[in-house]
Amino acid sequence: MMVTPVTFGLLIYTGNSIPDNAHLLFIISFLFTTLFSIATVFYMKKKGIVSNMDVSNRDERIQPLVYGTIYCGLGFILLRYFNAPALIQGLMFCYAFNTAIVWQITKKWKISIHAIGLSGPLVALWIHGFHFPIIMGIALVLLCVSRVILKAHTPAQVIAGATMAMSLAYIELHLLFL
Numbered sequence: 001m002m003v004t005p006v007t008f009g010l011l012i013y014t015g016n017s018i019p020d021n022a023h024l025l026f027i028i029s030f031l032f033t034t035l036f037s038i039a040t041v042f043y044m045k046k047k048g049i050v051s052n053m054d055v056s057n058r059d060e061r062i063q064p065l066v067y068g069t070i071y072c073g074l075g076f077i078l079l080r081y082f083n084a085p086a087l088i089q090g091l092m093f094c095y096a097f098n099t100a101i102v103w104q105i106t107k108k109w110k111i112s113i114h115a116i117g118l119s120g121p122l123v124a125l126w127i128h129g130f131h132f133p134i135i136m137g138i139a140l141v142l143l144c145v146s147r148v149i150l151k152a153h154t155p156a157q158v159i160a161g162a163t164m165a166m167s168l169a170y171i172e173l174h175l176l177f178l
Helices: 003-013 022-046 058-081 086-106 113-128 133-149 155-177
Strands: none
Touching: 003 022, 003 086, 003 113, 022 058, 022 086, 058 086, 086 113, 086 155, 113 133, 113 155, 133 155
16 A cells, blocks of 8 residues: 555656646545545454455455445546646556456455555556666565465465556556556
8 A cells, every 4th residue: 555655656746747736646646546445444344344454355355446446447537637647647547447357356366466556556667767677676576475475375376466467557558648
């Protein structure tokens, strides 16, 4: 949940032209990708719908993923309405569309949402001009290895998550927004 606001913050507040409505764009991004999702999981935990805040049980992930898809879809609509730069709109679209894909995959298999949550933003940051392959690569490897060591995922689940997110983000951003 920390990668997303940092990524949107870097995309919004750095570069050649910072939008006049940068603060509004960041607030929209933060609300629809992070705050609403955290509040939803917190509420679901309190009501006993999910067993823990990590939503580690695959079967319990469906409902939060559905809500996440809706939140990010609404965030995309608002970013589009407020004329956010294409890459910012595109990243929000990636969050909405790719979360819907993860929601479908999760019905059958526990793909690594952590790997997805880091890999997609790394692609957007790379496109934006943050070219730090060693740091980015180390961060991704450490995250994936930690998920396997913690027995939260198999190597296949983290590799699939990272590969899917990087591929889809690159394709979606380049074909639809850039």
